Amino acid sequence: MSTVVQKKGFFPVLWDYLTTVDHKKIAILYLISGGFFFLVGGLEAMVIRIQLAVPDSNFVSAGLYNEILTMHGTTMIFLAAMPLLFAFMNAVVPLQIGARDVAFPFLNSLGFWLFFFGGIFLNLSWFLGGAPDAGWTSYASLSLASEGHGIDFYVLGLQISGAGTLIAGINFLVTIINMRAPGMTYMRMPLFTWSTFVASALILFAFPPLTVGLFLMLFDRMFGANFFDHTMGGNTIIWEHLFWIFGHPEVYILILPAFGIFSEIFATFSRKRLFGYSAMVFATVLIGFLGFMVWVHHMFTVGLGPTANAIFAVATMAIAVPTGVKIFNWMLTMWGGSIKFTTPMLYAVAFIPSFVAGGVTGVMLAVAAADYQYHDTYFVVAHFHYVIIGGVVLGLLAGTHFYWPKMFGTMLNETLGKVTFWLFLIGFHLTFFIQHFLGLMGMPRRIWKYLPNQGLEVGNAISTVGAFFMAAGVLVLIYNIIITQVRNERVGNDPWGDGRTLEWAIASPPPFYNFKQLPLVRGLDPYWIEKMEGNDRMTPAEPIGDIHMPNNSFIPFVMSLGLFIAAFGAMYQVDWRASDGAEYGWAIPVLVIGMLITIGSMAVRSLKDDHGYHVHKEDLEKDDEEGGRL
Amino acid sequence: MATTTGSTSANPKVNYKYRRNKARQEMRAHVTSFAMMIFLTLIAFIMVMSGFDKYYVFPVLLLLAGIQVVLQLYYFMHMSHKGHGAVALFLYSGALVALIVIITFMTIVWW
Numbered sequence: 001m002s003t004v005v006q007k008k009g010f011f012p013v014l015w016d017y018l019t020t021v022d023h024k025k026i027a028i029l030y031l032i033s034g035g036f037f038f039l040v041g042g043l044e045a046m047v048i049r050i051q052l053a054v055p056d057s058n059f060v061s062a063g064l065y066n067e068i069l070t071m072h073g074t075t076m077i078f079l080a081a082m083p084l085l086f087a088f089m090n091a092v093v094p095l096q097i098g099a100r101d102v103a104f105p106f107l108n109s110l111g112f113w114l115f116f117f118g119g120i121f122l123n124l125s126w127f128l129g130g131a132p133d134a135g136w137t138s139y140a141s142l143s144l145a146s147e148g149h150g151i152d153f154y155v156l157g158l159q160i161s162g163a164g165t166l167i168a169g170i171n172f173l174v175t176i177i178n179m180r181a182p183g184m185t186y187m188r189m190p191l192f193t194w195s196t197f198v199a200s201a202l203i204l205f206a207f208p209p210l211t212v213g214l215f216l217m218l219f220d221r222m223f224g225a226n227f228f229d230h231t232m233g234g235n236t237i238i239w240e241h242l243f244w245i246f247g248h249p250e251v252y253i254l255i256l257p258a259f260g261i262f263s264e265i266f267a268t269f270s271r272k273r274l275f276g277y278s279a280m281v282f283a284t285v286l287i288g289f290l291g292f293m294v295w296v297h298h299m300f301t302v303g304l305g306p307t308a309n310a311i312f313a314v315a316t317m318a319i320a321v322p323t324g325v326k327i328f329n330w331m332l333t334m335w336g337g338s339i340k341f342t343t344p345m346l347y348a349v350a351f352i353p354s355f356v357a358g359g360v361t362g363v364m365l366a367v368a369a370a371d372y373q374y375h376d377t378y379f380v381v382a383h384f385h386y387v388i389i390g391g392v393v394l395g396l397l398a399g400t401h402f403y404w405p406k407m408f409g410t411m412l413n414e415t416l417g418k419v420t421f422w423l424f425l426i427g428f429h430l431t432f433f434i435q436h437f438l439g440l441m442g443m444p445r446r447i448w449k450y451l452p453n454q455g456l457e458v459g460n461a462i463s464t465v466g467a468f469f470m471a472a473g474v475l476v477l478i479y480n481i482i483i484t485q486v487r488n489e490r491v492g493n494d495p496w497g498d499g500r501t502l503e504w505a506i507a508s509p510p511p512f513y514n515f516k517q518l519p520l521v522r523g524l525d526p527y528w529i530e531k532m533e534g535n536d537r538m539t540p541a542e543p544i545g546d547i548h549m550p551n552n553s554f555i556p557f558v559m560s561l562g563l564f565i566a567a568f569g570a571m572y573q574v575d576w577r578a579s580d581g582a583e584y585g586w587a588i589p590v591l592v593i594g595m596l597i598t599i600g601s602m603a604v605r606s607l608k609d610d611h612g613y614h615v616h617k618e619d620l621e622k623d624d625e626e627g628g629r630l
Numbered sequence: 631m632a633t634t635t636g637s638t639s640a641n642p643k644v645n646y647k648y649r650r651n652k653a654r655q656e657m658r659a660h661v662t663s664f665a666m667m668i669f670l671t672l673i674a675f676i677m678v679m680s681g682f683d684k685y686y687v688f689p690v691l692l693l694l695a696g697i698q699v700v701l702q703l704y705y706f707m708h709m710s711h712k713g714h715g716a717v718a719l720f721l722y723s724g725a726l727v728a729l730i731v732i733i734t735f736m737t738i739v740w741w
Contacts, residue, residue, distance in 0.1 A: 204720070205723065205724055205727045209731070238739060292727050293730065296734070305738065308734075
């Protein structure tokens with residue numbers, strides 16, 4: 001199989017990726033586009049820090065600064081962190097549960113392309129009259145008053161990419177419920193699969209409120225409705241509720257898979273079974289459940305009254321309990337283990353104190369009365385960067401090093417990896433630790449500039465220096481990726497030597513059908529069990545037989561492209577109506593054409609049967625003789 | 631005998647007596663719940679037509695509607711059968727999340 005791929009030119013490869021329904025290739029697409037948006041968001045962060053490096057700075061104008069901070073938050077959450085997590089979920093979860101693909105390969109591809117076109121649409125706002133400028137939360141009282149099309153780009157872009165995320169979440173739920181290999185019971189699933197499962201359930205319940213909120217916003221801004229306009233009988237607070245009913249579970253959607261990655265890394269490099277596996281599963285589910293009970297803690301200062309504030313304050317503090325269970329279990333996993341400090345393990349070890357610091361400030365913020373002091377200051381900025389960078393981004397970087405060999409069949413350079421780690425970790429603490437104190441000194445969040453002689457200069461200067469350290473770390477990582485792929489030294493199925501779960505039992509990267517024979521799972525950490533019994537491969541659970549595979553399809557791309565085109569029409573019909581039909585007459589036709597493309601491709605998909613194809617037994621056996629392994 | 635499941639199975643070991651018995655029980659449950667649903671609907675109509683106080687009628691109507699949803703799900707959409715655990719779990723979690731949102735909106739946004 002690999003010999004066929006190597007002979008392909010650039011365009012056949014491109015076509016292969018545009019039409020692929022293979023979870024491993026979709027993972028690579030998610031990794032590349034998520035990585036691209038991560039760099040874009042990082043660039044925006046650098047502009048923010050340069051602007052704030054010295055007092056009374058004029059590096060960027062106030063309006064542009066608002067756009068940059070909005071796009072930094074929106075890009076990092078929706079277009080960088082989530083797709084990068086989806087990259088690892090796609091690459092690893094089907095392998096971990098011993099499946100040949102996700103339950104709906106076509107939908108997997110559709111989910112990716114919707115996210116991709118939504119993200120591109122959102123970022124095109126930079127070139128088409130200005131980006132959104134009401135913060136990533138886009139509170140209605142601000143965003144309804146925002147001029148130009150920035151907020152329209154936000155609403156339509158997130159609506160499209162949100163649909164993709166919802167599709168991906170449902171796909172993982174169905175996959176994990178239905179496609180586990182023989183013997184893979186729920187309580188034998190690796191922690192990364194468990195956390196993907198819970199995060200997908202959170203996506204299922206959290207994204208519909210966002211969709212509703214965005215629709216109401218869309219009608220308010222583009223079709224003359226007044227859901228959030230209090231002068232017309234609407235209520236601006238409803239947006240805040242809808243946003244945070246989505247927004248709080250969203251941050252758990254981000255952190256839970258990162259917890260899962262760390263759980264795998266701790267067990268692998270401590271060369272010990274994960275301590276308290278069942279407690280870890282229970283804590284993951286509990287965090288997911290409590291995630292829906294706490295959204296009002298983002299709105300303590302709205303004036304909802306002491307009763308509401310007290311209830312949500314207590315619920316918020318309760319989350320510290322399952323999180324604490326996890327922290328102690330990770331530490332007890334390391335205790336007595338034979339620890340190897342590889343790059344992923346360094347990230348995992350550094351994650352514990354970094355994340356705990358963010359958790360502790362989280363409990364401080366949960367004290368509703370005290371929150372009136374912290375609210376909208378740099379203390380909050382420091383808090384959520386500690387949990388998101390200290391938790392999610394460290395998890396993503398750890399996962400990149402840990403799963404790189406499984407995804408690409410090459411090993412990232414360990415020395416460069418450690419350089420990245422130290423630059424990034426030092427830079428991270430340098431940037432954000434001091435921001436706690438800037439916040440307590442009264443520096444407001446989202447501020448464009450501050451005056452000299454208010455005691456804010458030194459802290460901000462230190463913070464900016466830290467940001468450059470982080471940027472340097474990321475540059476080293478990019479260099480590392482490039483030289484690794486250029487050298488192209490292939491590795492075997494278990495390059496870390498201590499793999500415990502099923503994904504390390506098959507070749508890196510795995511053949512397109514994953515498992516020639518579905519493996520028999522005999523307990524938690526199935527590959528480790530086989531290794532301990534002296535087997536070099538999994539016991540198969542079935543004889544070699546024909547494998548049913550889905551056909552590649554270009555339809556998901558076209559379907560998403562249609563919505564992308566329709567979004568332009570929906571947006572510019574506002575100008576068409578404002579100009580009494582003089583200009584922008586093309587807007588409504590574009591809207592209709594875009595929708596026709598989408599609905600037409602859905603019709604093609606529904607009416608034309610696509611039964612896929614079979615990989616025949618004889619070909620599988622031949623593949624084996626050419627050096628392929630189970 | 632109103633119902634026969636028929637022999638959809640090619641397996642000779644299938645116990646027809648057991649299956650027929652099972653099908654009869656199921657049919658009885660169907661008819662019973664269908665009768666109950668008609669009855670509940672009748673109560674709802676009569677309650678509205680006879681002009682009770684609306685603060686009495688609204689909650690009782692919602693309660694009757696809730697019972698009908700449960701009957702529908704369990705007796706006609708087969709949630710009483712085996713293998714629907716995951717479906718039930720997600721249904722109830724979704725309902726719980728929605729309920730919390732509704733309660734919050736009713737108490738701190740609109741009230």
